[in-house]
Amino acid sequence: xxxxxxxxELLISITIFSILIALAAYSFRFNxxxxxxxxxxxxKQAMGFSCLNxxxxxxxxxxxxKKNIIGDKKFFDYFYGEKNxxxxxxxxxxxxxxxxxxxxxxxxxxxxxxxxARYNNYKDPYFVKSKTKSTFLMGGVEDLxxxxxxxxxxxxxxxxxxPRMIKIDLTQNGKHWTFYFKVESNxxxxxxxxxxxxxxxx
Numbered sequence: 329x330x331x332x333x334x335x336x337e338l339l340i341s342i343t344i345f346s347i348l349i350a351l352a353a354y355s356f357r358f359n360x361x362x363x364x365x366x367x368x369x370x371x372k373q374a375m376g377f378s379c380l381n382x383x384x385x386x387x388x389x390x391x392x393x394k395k396n397i398i399g400d401k402k403f404f405d406y407f408y409g410e411k412n413x414x415x416x417x418x419x420x421x422x423x424x425x426x427x428x429x430x431x432x433x434x435x436x437x438x439x440x441x442x443x444x445a446r447y448n449n450y451k452d453p454y455f456v457k458s459k460t461k462s463t464f465l466m467g468g469v470e471d472l473x474x475x476x477x478x479x480x481x482x483x484x485x486x487x488x489x490x491p492r493m494i495k496i497d498l499t500q501n502g503k504h505w506t507f508y509f510k511v512e513s514n515x516x517x518x519x520x521x522x523x524x525x526x527x528x529x530x
């Protein structure tokens with residue numbers, strides 16, 4: 329003769345099963361909360377650092393041209409480095425881009441605009457407001473200090489000469505960060521790029 333579960337055994341089983349589900353659900357929610365607190369801030373910072381790293385390492389040795397009052401041409405390497413901002417040329421997917429890294433109300437920003445676009449002057453490029461793309465790299469930045477490795481050592485100001493390395497010190501939400509970016513010196517590749525994009529302007 330087969331014997332099934334009694335009502336009491338069934339109720340006890342359901343109660344134990346419900347308790348186990350409740351404990352598992354609580355543990356899962358608790359762990360997810362901890363993971364969010366620990367992991368969530370870092371992906372945004374990692375993405376911002378990756379974008380900054382790619383941009384600075386791709387700094388292009390771009391020769392600009394200006395004329396003085398009597399019309400004589402003056403050639404220069406397009407790079408302006410200050411203590412709290414940098415303006416330079418980098419190589420993007422569609423060609424050279426004029427970039428500016430700066431701090432704006434606690435946000436580290438990167439502005440970019442095409443150099444060889446019809447609306448720009450490739451000999452002395454500038455930022456066209458309606459065409460400039462802004463990227464938010466890091467928020468909560470309280471202080472920004474940029475220095476450059478030049479022939480005379482680390483300096484806070486560079487004009488018309490591309491440094492070998494860029495050091496960025498910043499304070500974000502009370503924490504201090506130091507980043508080092510070595511400027512690549514693949515002259516052969518950059519020269520070929522320059523020749524190709526210069527030919528497009530003719």
